[in-house]
Amino acid sequence: MTTIDPRALRNAFGTFMTGVTVVTSHDADGNPLGFTANSFTSVSLDPPLVLVCLANSSQNYDALTQANGFAVNVLSEGQKDVSNTFARPVEDRFSAVNWTKGPHGSPVFENVSAWFDCSMHQTVPAGDHVILIGKVEAFDTSTAPGLGYSRGAYVTPAAEAEALRRGAKLVVSALISRGDEVLMVDDGLGGVTLPQMPVGAEGATAALTRLIAEAGVPADPGFIYSVFEDGAREHQHISFLCQAGEGAPKQGSFTELSKSTLMDVADPALRIMLERFAGENRLGNYGIYFGDQISGKVRPIMSGS
Structure with a gap:
């Protein structure tokens, strides 16, 4: 079982929480999936929990709500093309980025500011969205400046x-x-x-x-x-x-x-x-x-x- 350092995790949250993120996971057949998200939030340090929101109308709704986990990739300032790719209905989104399976199994990207690989802790229906709450099983940060998004x-x-x-x-x-x-x-x-x-x-x-x-x-x-x-x-x-x-x-x-x-x-x-x-x-x-x-x-x- 991986032990998460609360102080290191808190520092990572404080540095990267306002950046543009891509949430990734796998479908039932093991194919990678992902989407650009603007609602990545820390929930708890003990246990280490984060949340993202997914529209009920998303084509990834069934796969993500039934997945055993997801990863949050905080993009660096040179990855605007990655953000745009995962925000649009592109056939092979993952060809736009180099990635590997994270320690818990979800896709994590190279050259990002940070990534958080999570197990699925809970799903909560919330109006026209569903809240995915993940427990951070592993994470990594870099010195690459983050990509921000403000008011369009x-x-x-x-x-x-x-x-x-x-x-x-x-x-x-x-x-x-x-x-x-x-x-x-x-x-x-x-x-x-x-x-x-x-x-x-x-x-x-x-x-x-x-x-x-x-x-x-x-x-x-x-x-x-x-x-x-x-x-x-x-x-x-x-x-x-x-x-x-x-x-x-x-x-x-x-x-x-x-x-x-x-x-x-x-x-x-x-x-x-x-x-x-x-x-x-x-x-x-x-x-x-x-x-x-x-x-x-x-x-x-x-x-x-």
């Missing part, structure tokens, strides 16, 4: 990281959106701004996590939306687009980005960024800006369709 587009760390300049004094802001509104806070000068703070030794991710906690609303840390160098104040500004849940914020308020609201944003670079966001948010089509506070370029995020 793939997001890769490499595309975002190239906009950052090492050694810069960094300021992080949280562009926390809910529908057509954005969380705005008092700038102390009679206007409004985004929640923001200088980045200390803990790094940008920790600063963003702190901003979201201080805002007091549930929000998922999102992708880098804008990076610009502010020459006047000698720092580099990074703004993360985050999606908020329900609830009233502890500070500031959710505000529609009307002309009057934008006029109250004193920082011209932030005002221009928010004007761009207002337009992109209506279309659901986002890009990543990098440049300075005056001019730069917007890199479109590759669509997942």
Whole structure:
């Protein structure tokens, strides 16, 4: 019987749970099957349980609900083609990836960020889906950056990281959106701004996590939306687009980005960024800006369709 290290498993969950995944198993004849999933969640560390959701209408419904297990493959940033292949009705999906049988028997992919090979613990009917709960029998992780997917587009760390300049004094802001509104806070000068703070030794991710906690609303840390160098104040500004849940914020308020609201944003670079966001948010089509506070370029995020 394989022993799972809870600390190693917890670290793996914390690193990879937001990535694009492909769930794999075998049918009754031993043929491999799989599909791209966007609902991979940890359930428990003791015992080590994870869950994925499968539509009742899936052609793999019978095979997966009757299988003795499944694997979750967390794709790396260079595997967008694998994600697309397993999201479509392709005849031989597995020809697009190198794979082997995992320790418990389900297909695990090469060059992924992580994989979790699970025995079937329980199946739970849930409306038009069924929840597959698996017990992690074996797993492995790598240093390959994960492939993200947010609001209809793939997001890769490499595309975002190239906009950052090492050694810069960094300021992080949280562009926390809910529908057509954005969380705005008092700038102390009679206007409004985004929640923001200088980045200390803990790094940008920790600063963003702190901003979201201080805002007091549930929000998922999102992708880098804008990076610009502010020459006047000698720092580099990074703004993360985050999606908020329900609830009233502890500070500031959710505000529609009307002309009057934008006029109250004193920082011209932030005002221009928010004007761009207002337009992109209506279309659901986002890009990543990098440049300075005056001019730069917007890199479109590759669509997942």
